[in-house]
Amino acid sequence: MTYSIGQVAEKLSVTVDTLRYYDKAGLLPFVKRNAAGRREFTDNDLHLMRTIMCLKNAGVPVNEIATFVQLRLQGDTSLDERYQLLLAHEQNLKTKILDLQETLAYLQYKKWYYETAVAAxxxxxxxxPGSNEVDPQLARQYQAHLKEIGDLTTLALFNEVIELPK
Amino acid sequence: MTYSIGQVAEKLSVTVDTLRYYDKAGLLPFVKRNAAGRREFTDNDLHLMRTIMCLKNAGVPVNEIATFVQLRLQGDTSLDERYQLLLAHEQNLKTKILDLQETLAYLQYKKWYYETAVAAxxxxxxxxPGSNEVDPQLARQYQAHLKEIGDLTTLALFNEVIELPK
DNA sequence: TTACAACCTGGAGTCAGCTCCAGGTCAAGG
DNA sequence: CCTTGACCTGGAGCTGACTCCAGGTTGTAA
Incomplete structure (x- = not known):
């Protein structure tokens, strides 16, 4: 059982053009062609492509994914190298998630700012008083608010991201 | 007390060129100039810019941030619109974080794949047996492994992201 | 009073990651 | 047989977010 490029595009929620771009970029050297020169994807190919998409979603640039795919072609001798690469990107991704969680905490602070402003x-x-400048101590009120509603997770993230004067 | 563009760049960990690019793009209409035409950032400007950087980190495109900044200039009449914009981007960001957590769960599955392969x-x-194709049922072993080590959070994320045959 | 770093502008260049096109092949339905 | 839609290639074009440059001004420290 094989799949055409169109079927694979459907399955992976990308365009046919994107898949051809990936192929040109060396991400899909394992995909075979039929007599007419058309790509035929096997189930195993799809499995490999899920890993590629995972790396892509993790923010790994295409040329680094190509490196990984090249290593795979070299067989068992490159196992450790591939592992190290994954390990590094796991760390990157964890860091990125934490950064985004801090960004979210700040965004929610601003949301609270507008909720209260809209209400008022x-x-x-x-x-x-008597200016157009935001009270530099305002974040303290928000900290108190977070304590009040018991959201200590957000509070911890917010404390990481804010710096208060004095 | 005001800050030069260089000082602000330092504080926000971006380049001077990036700040000028943001200014051109309409993100910093509130920044005043001195007699010599140089930008002078106030503490309040920095506060506003932290919100802008937050939106940038949240993945909001520059032109949408410009819209937000424009709304701000219109004063209290745009409060609700600004709130709605933040709300929408809070949702986007939450979704993105969840996606990345699922991606991480898959990446960790692949890490486990390589840990065990390297060990072997x-x-x-x-x-x-007798092929070069990955066992389509392999994910089940990993699920069992996650249960064993008691990482039910990762297990839940992994289950979201994997689809097993049969 | 001069050297030099930091600032200014307009505009060109770069890079990643697609996205689109022209011009052609191929298989199946009417 | 002929049309249609999915596929093919090489290569050009696009977008967003910077990044760099030439040519000029300014403020300060030796």
Whole structure:
């Protein structure tokens, strides 16, 4: 049982053009052609491609994925090298997720800022009296709010990301 | 107290060129110039820029951030619109984090694949007997492994992301 | 008072990752 | 037989987010 490029594109939710681009870029050297020169993807190919898509989703650049695929072609001698590569990208990805969680914590602070401002009908409630500048201590109110609602996970992330004066 | 573009670049860990690019793109209309035409950033400007950087880190494209900044200039009448924009991007970011967590779960499966292969000295331990194809049922062994070490969080994410035959 | 670093502008260049096109082949349905 | 749609290639074009450059101004420290 084999699949055409169109069927694979469907399965992986990418375009046919993208798959051909990946092939040109050396990501799919294992895909065989039929007599007419058309690509025929096997189930095993799809399995390998899921790993490739995983690396892509993890933010690994195409040329590095190509390196990984090349290593695979070399067989068991490259096992450790491939493992190291995965290990490095696991760390990258963990770091990226943590960064995004901190970004989310800050975004939620701003959301709270606007929730309270919308409720008050004006942003001025967050300004220093008689100015258009945001109270530099405002984050403390939000910290208190997080404590109140018991969201200590967000609080911890927020504390990582904010720096308060004085 | 004001800051030069160089000082701000330092503080925000971006280049001076990037900041000028943001200014051209309409992200920093609030930054004033001194008599010599140089930018002078206030503490309040820095505060606003932290929000901009947050949106940037959240993956919001520059032109959408520019929209947000434009809304801000319109004052309290745009409060709700700004809130809605933040809300939408909070959702995007949450989704993205979840996707990355699933990607991480798959990456860790592959890491386990290579750990065991490296230990065995060959990838063949994961192949169907007498072939070069990965056992389509292999993920079940990994599921069992996750249960064994009690990592139910990763197991749940992994189950989201894998589809097994039969 | 001059050297030099930091700033300014407009605009060109770069890079990754697609995306699209022209021009052609091939298999199946009417 | 003929049309149609999915496939093929090489190569050009596009987009976003910078990044760099030439040519010029400014502020300060020796």
């Amino acid at each position: 009908g004006t942003e001025a409630i967050h300004f220093l | 000295g060959t990838e063949a331990i994961h192949f169907l």
